[in-house]
Amino acid sequence: MEFVVDNELHSWSERNTKFRQSRRFTRNAGQELVDDSGQLIPPKSPPGFTHWPLLIKMLTPSRFPIWGRPGDKWQMRGAESTEHGYLMHLNRDTSPAVAELFIDTTFSLPIRWTEVNQIRPDLGAKQEVEILGLHVPPEWKRLTGMDMSEEGEDMAG
Numbered sequence: 001m002e003f004v005v006d007n008e009l010h011s012w013s014e015r016n017t018k019f020r021q022s023r024r025f026t027r028n029a030g031q032e033l034v035d036d037s038g039q040l041i042p043p044k045s046p047p048g049f050t051h052w053p054l055l056i057k058m059l060t061p062s063r064f065p066i067w068g069r070p071g072d073k074w075q076m077r078g079a080e081s082t083e084h085g086y087l088m089h090l091n092r093d094t095s096p097a098v099a100e101l102f103i104d105t106t107f108s109l110p111i112r113w114t115e116v117n118q119i120r121p122d123l124g125a126k127q128e129v130e131i132l133g134l135h136v137p138p139e140w141k142r143l144t145g146m147d148m149s150e151e152g153e154d155m156a157g
Contacts, residue, residue, distance in 0.1 A: 003053070005055075005056070009026070010026075010027050011024070011025055011026045011027070012053075012056060020035065020036045021033060021034065021036065021041060022034050023053070025056075054129040055129060057110075057113075058110045058113065058129070061103075061109070061110055064101070064110070066088070073093055074090040074093065074099060075091050076089070076090055077089050077091050084104055084106065085104045085106075085111075086102070086103045086105070087100055087101075087102050087103075092117075097115060097116060097117040097118065098116050099113065099115040099116070100112075100114045101113055109131070109134075111131040112128065112131070113127075113128065113130075114126065114128045115127045
């Protein structure tokens with residue numbers, strides 16, 4: 001999976017190399033599904049579908065349905081402080097699914113989401129998304145006051 005975000009253009013793209021298709025978002029077009037040649041693939045759900053990739057949710061934490069708002073599907077059952085951040089433990093409100101969200105204190109961002117869904121009593125399915133590296137441009141470091149000695153890719157974790 002390849003993922004690119006452009007904050008200035010308020011756009012993102014997610015390319016699934018296995019299935020040779022991409023999902024992209026722009027303010028003008030909304031979310032679109034395209035094949036490797038750039039041809040639009042008709043959506044299977046209604047236009048304007050609102051499923052946001054986990055990586056977008058991680059870069060925009062308010063999109064996670066975990067903050068106790070009406071309609072949020074996850075409830076916090078605990079949290080712990082670690083050397084590099086906070087680990088939140090969550091329960092799904094309508095199933096026995098559990099999840100963890102790790103928030104890195106250096107970047108003030110969630111960098112790992114782990115979700116375990118029980119399919120049968122003897123079988124579960126695990127989904128994990130983790131940001132392994134962030135490129136923080138020098139001008140953003142200056143604007144935000146981030147104190148990092150590395151240039152280019154700043155590894156989280």
